[in-house]
Amino acid sequence: MKRRAVVWAALVLLSVAPLILSEFYVTLLNYIGLASIVALGLVLLTGIGGLTSFGQAAFVGIGAYTTAVLTTQYGVSPWLTLLAGFTLTFFISLFLGFITLRLSGHYLPLGTIAWGIAIYYIFGNLEILGKYSGIAEIPPLSVFGWQLSDGRTFYYLIWGLTLLALFGMRNLLDSRSGRAIRALRNRSIMVENFGVDTARLKIIIFVYAALLAALSGWLYAHFLRFVSPHPFDLNGSIDYLFMAVIGGSTEVWGAVVGATVLTLLKDWLKDLLPKVMEQSGNFEIIVFGLLVVLMLHRARDGLVPYLTRLIPPDAQGMVPAGVRPLPQRAQPHAGYPLLQLKQVSKSFKALAAVRDLSFEVQAGEIFGLIGPNGAGKSTVFNLMTGVLATDNGEILFCGERIDDRPGREIARYGIARTYQHVNILPSMNVLENAAIGAYRRGREGVWSASLRLDRAEEASLRREAADQLDLVGLKPYLFDAAATLPLGAQRLLEIARALCADPLLLLLDEPAAGLRYREKEALANLLRALRQRGVTILLVEHDMEFVMGLVDRILVMNFGEKLAEGSPKQIQANQAVVEAYLGSVA
Amino acid sequence: MNLAIALWLSQDAVTNGAVYALIALALVVVFTVTRVIFVPQGEFISYAALSLATLQVGKVPGTIYALISGGVLVAILDSIAALRRKSLKRLPSIVFVNVVLPLAIAAATWWSASRPDDLLLQVAVTLAIVTALGPIVYRLAFQPLANASVLVLLIVAVATHYMLTGFGLIFFGGEGLRAHMFPDLQFQLGILNISGQSIAIVVTSLTLIALLAFLFGHTVYGKALRATAINRVGARLVGISSEFSGRLSFALAALIGAVSGILVAPITTIYYDTGLMISLKGFIGSIIGGMTSYPIAAVSSLAVGFLESYSSFWASAFKESIVFTLIIPVLLWRSLTTFRIEEDDEL
Numbered sequence: 042m043k044r045r046a047v048v049w050a051a052l053v054l055l056s057v058a059p060l061i062l063s064e065f066y067v068t069l070l071n072y073i074g075l076a077s078i079v080a081l082g083l084v085l086l087t088g089i090g091g092l093t094s095f096g097q098a099a100f101v102g103i104g105a106y107t108t109a110v111l112t113t114q115y116g117v118s119p120w121l122t123l124l125a126g127f128t129l130t131f132f133i134s135l136f137l138g139f140i141t142l143r144l145s146g147h148y149l150p151l152g153t154i155a156w157g158i159a160i161y162y163i164f165g166n167l168e169i170l171g172k173y174s175g176i177a178e179i180p181p182l183s184v185f186g187w188q189l190s191d192g193r194t195f196y197y198l199i200w201g202l203t204l205l206a207l208f209g210m211r212n213l214l215d216s217r218s219g220r221a222i223r224a225l226r227n228r229s230i231m232v233e234n235f236g237v238d239t240a241r242l243k244i245i246i247f248v249y250a251a252l253l254a255a256l257s258g259w260l261y262a263h264f265l266r267f268v269s270p271h272p273f274d275l276n277g278s279i280d281y282l283f284m285a286v287i288g289g290s291t292e293v294w295g296a297v298v299g300a301t302v303l304t305l306l307k308d309w310l311k312d313l314l315p316k317v318m319e320q321s322g323n324f325e326i327i328v329f330g331l332l333v334v335l336m337l338h339r340a341r342d343g344l345v346p347y348l349t350r351l352i353p354p355d356a357q358g359m360v361p362a363g364v365r366p367l368p369q370r371a372q373p374h375a376g377y378p379l380l381q382l383k384q385v386s387k388s389f390k391a392l393a394a395v396r397d398l399s400f401e402v403q404a405g406e407i408f409g410l411i412g413p414n415g416a417g418k419s420t421v422f423n424l425m426t427g428v429l430a431t432d433n434g435e436i437l438f439c440g441e442r443i444d445d446r447p448g449r450e451i452a453r454y455g456i457a458r459t460y461q462h463v464n465i466l467p468s469m470n471v472l473e474n475a476a477i478g479a480y481r482r483g484r485e486g487v488w489s490a491s492l493r494l495d496r497a498e499e500a501s502l503r504r505e506a507a508d509q510l511d512l513v514g515l516k517p518y519l520f521d522a523a524a525t526l527p528l529g530a531q532r533l534l535e536i537a538r539a540l541c542a543d544p545l546l547l548l549l550d551e552p553a554a555g556l557r558y559r560e561k562e563a564l565a566n567l568l569r570a571l572r573q574r575g576v577t578i579l580l581v582e583h584d585m586e587f588v589m590g591l592v593d594r595i596l597v598m599n600f601g602e603k604l605a606e607g608s609p610k611q612i613q614a615n616q617a618v619v620e621a622y623l624g625s626v627a
Numbered sequence: 628m629n630l631a632i633a634l635w636l637s638q639d640a641v642t643n644g645a646v647y648a649l650i651a652l653a654l655v656v657v658f659t660v661t662r663v664i665f666v667p668q669g670e671f672i673s674y675a676a677l678s679l680a681t682l683q684v685g686k687v688p689g690t691i692y693a694l695i696s697g698g699v700l701v702a703i704l705d706s707i708a709a710l711r712r713k714s715l716k717r718l719p720s721i722v723f724v725n726v727v728l729p730l731a732i733a734a735a736t737w738w739s740a741s742r743p744d745d746l747l748l749q750v751a752v753t754l755a756i757v758t759a760l761g762p763i764v765y766r767l768a769f770q771p772l773a774n775a776s777v778l779v780l781l782i783v784a785v786a787t788h789y790m791l792t793g794f795g796l797i798f799f800g801g802e803g804l805r806a807h808m809f810p811d812l813q814f815q816l817g818i819l820n821i822s823g824q825s826i827a828i829v830v831t832s833l834t835l836i837a838l839l840a841f842l843f844g845h846t847v848y849g850k851a852l853r854a855t856a857i858n859r860v861g862a863r864l865v866g867i868s869s870e871f872s873g874r875l876s877f878a879l880a881a882l883i884g885a886v887s888g889i890l891v892a893p894i895t896t897i898y899y900d901t902g903l904m905i906s907l908k909g910f911i912g913s914i915i916g917g918m919t920s921y922p923i924a925a926v927s928s929l930a931v932g933f934l935e936s937y938s939s940f941w942a943s944a945f946k947e948s949i950v951f952t953l954i955i956p957v958l959l960w961r962s963l964t965t966f967r968i969e970e971d972d973e974l
């Protein structure tokens with residue numbers, strides 16, 4: 042049985058469940074659906090995006106209270122209050138995201154606890170929200186005059202929306218924005234270099250997760266027809282986080298599995314334990330904690346990744362054919378001064394990594410940057426791509442200053458790079474890794490991806506990625522996880538990814554490291570072919586044989602300064618260079 | 628507000644802040660060494676305070692049963708692991724540390740319960756029980772997940788907090804307890820009455836901080852912990868077992884929690900679930916220190932003490948909200964001024 046079949050079986054079971062289960066279990070399933078929607082937002086935000094939020098319950102509350110107030114006190118139709126709830130949540134989450142998402146690392150969870158608690162107190166203290174006793178007699182929903190007043194009919198609305206949210210999320214993750222989102226947690230500097238505005242993307246997924254929570258709150262209010270502050274406190278938020286982590290916080294189905302396991306567990310423990318222990322106490326909380334710890338000991342990535350290992354994967358994807366190719370930039374004519382460094386300096390405290398460095402790379406050439414370890418070569422790369430800021434001097438690209446620009450803007454000018462330490466997403470497949478490079482060349486966003494309106498552009502992006510992978514010789518591995526490639530092939534993948542950005546200037550940081558002799562030859566041929574096409578290449582490399590046979594000009598660095606510059610022949614004859622590498626002969 | 632009130636509030640602030648500083652230090656130790664955001668730190672405080680109060684009424688605290696059964700569980704798990712690796716030599720030390728030692732502490736506990744006036748013995752027994760619980764918690768909950776992501780460790784920490792709170796209710800009941808005041812002294816300093824307890828808290832906190840500084844700066848165990856904190860893999864390569872570092876850091880955290888619990892037991896009524904609020908305040912202090920800097924964590928915990936003390940005077944109902952809300956701008960400033968290196972936990 043394949044994974045797709047399991048999903049279909051689950052869908053069939055879900056659709057007949059209310060016909061065969063008792064009222065009690067249908068109600069439980071309704072609660073599971075409501076929680077799944079919120080946990081799904083956390084999968085995106087926390088599991089995949091790496092932003093831990095302890096405040097999701099507060100957004101559920103905003104959705105629930107908005108409809109409760111508007112329907113009971115102003116008689117507004119529930120369908121309009123859903124829009125109102127979305128609008129309110131949008132602006133509140135935009136504001137909160139703007140102030141708290143700047144918090145990095147471990148500051149963020151505490152920041153979300155802070156506003157989560159604050160919103161809870163607002164629910165409990167405002168007169169219009171009924172203070173701590175809440176709001177009762179919320180009207181039921183009706184669809185085309187048909188009232189959804191009992192659990193069984195409401196079930197189909199809750200689960201219909203849950204599944205919609207689920208497939209929307211799956212679509213999103215399998216798109217241009219989705220690839221960037223999956224890189225936010227550990228590879229944000231790399232995706233910035235390919236034109237992703239990571240700060241903006243973080244706020245977008247924060248708002249996305251908040252809107253899902255608000256949707257759940259709206260359903261909750263009309264399902265229960267009563268709201269009070271209690272379910273929206275810090276413990277509520279912690280429960281949602283538990284669901285996401287236990288189900289598998291990197292998998293969309295993890296939200297549903299986690300919500301199911303946790304809801305059933307809590308319910309059974311509440312029923313079962315007082316009977317077994319014959320005295321009341323907080324036994325359920327102990328057993329609950331114990332089971333959570335044991336579950337995570339067995340399956341630390343959550344239940345879904347643990348279980349899916351048992352089911353064979355579906356057939357591999359296809360590379361779309363016959364699609365519209367992406368537009369390409371015109372390469373500048375040979376000899377044009379593409380990149381200029383003027384007296385650039387950079388120090389790390391007392392250590393001067395780069396000192397008064399000036400050089401020029403002309404369009405159409407392969408320019409080699411060499412030097413002993415610690416000479417400052419990689420620092421130069423980081424200065425040129427906005428990873429580090431210069432202390433002094435200017436860097437110009439096509440005559441424009443780029444040293445004061447952030448990495449994602451430099452990408453727009455047409456600079457693409459590879460990294461000395463391979464910087465790929467190990468669990469993503471090779472094709473998707475390469476497609477990250479083409480991010481800047483697409484424009485479809487999060488919402489169109491969720492609704493699958495991005496397919497034409499997505500096909501072009503994937504086609505481009507497949508073509509570039511073909512060029513570097515990785516065609517047989519398109520659908521393998523990138524982590525399974527040997528190191529040399531991972532370096533080639535990085536080159537393919539950089540080529541997907543359609544660069545004017547390609548920066549290669551030790552591309553031949555880890556390659557075998559034949560592979561180095563193939564790489565040299567590839568770089569020559571790219572030069573033929575007009576792409577300018579600047580490379581840092583240690584392998585002298587590789588460099589000398591390939592490049593047009595060389596700059597030698599030592600202790601952050603220029604030691605020599607010239608053709609390979611001139612450099613090989615230069616006494617200072619020989620001394621720097623081998624020590625003086627005397 | 629007049630000067631007398633201001634001074635009185637400041638004394639309160641310094642007293643609380645000193646305790647928060649201790650908690651913040653414990654959280655920083657645990658986080659840097661094991662990457663666990665240790666939510667249950669508060670339970671060590673309440674366990675210590677409630678164990679002390681229970682001993683003072685001549686009863687045996689339930690924490691001792693937790694210590695014995697936890698120790699036996701650890702002994703079983705470690706013995707199985709040792710047998711699998713065929714290292715029989717380790718068995719005696721496993722049994723000694725995890726079974727014999729807790730039984731000895733239990734014997735001391737029974738003796739102490741029969742002598743309700745022997746304050747020093749009660750303090751010593753309380754310290755022993757709670758400190759010994761630390762490594763057990765690490766072994767059972769966190770050691771099997773040593774390489775998991777910070778998020779998973781955080782969830783396990785919250786689950787552990789649930790369990791320990793649940794046990795706290797069983798051990799001590801829902802009623803709050805308060806221990807006797809230790810040195811029944813009052814000093815008159817100008818218009819201010821300074822209680823002996825406040826002095827004890829500040830002096831003990833400073834001493835403990837100095838001791839920790841010495842431990843980390845000048846002893847081989849402290850250096851091992853620092854090495855693990857800076858680079859786990861590197862520390863393991865030079866022979867520092869990360870399991871050992873983990874247990875040691877939890878023992879330290881438990882010791883610090885026990886000391887803070889004993890210090891606050893006579894000045895506030897402690898319930899089985901009081902610990903969380905106290906440790907959250909310490910958490911704020913350590914967060915402001917970026918979870919890595921000891922001195923900043925200590926100073927900012929003191930600031931939290933002042934914030935809380937003065938806001939409880941002006942708006943006591945919103946005391947907690949004010950502390951949590953005012954922290955956001957500080958967090959913003961901190962995160963804008965610190966350079967963050969991406970943590971690669973996808974391995």
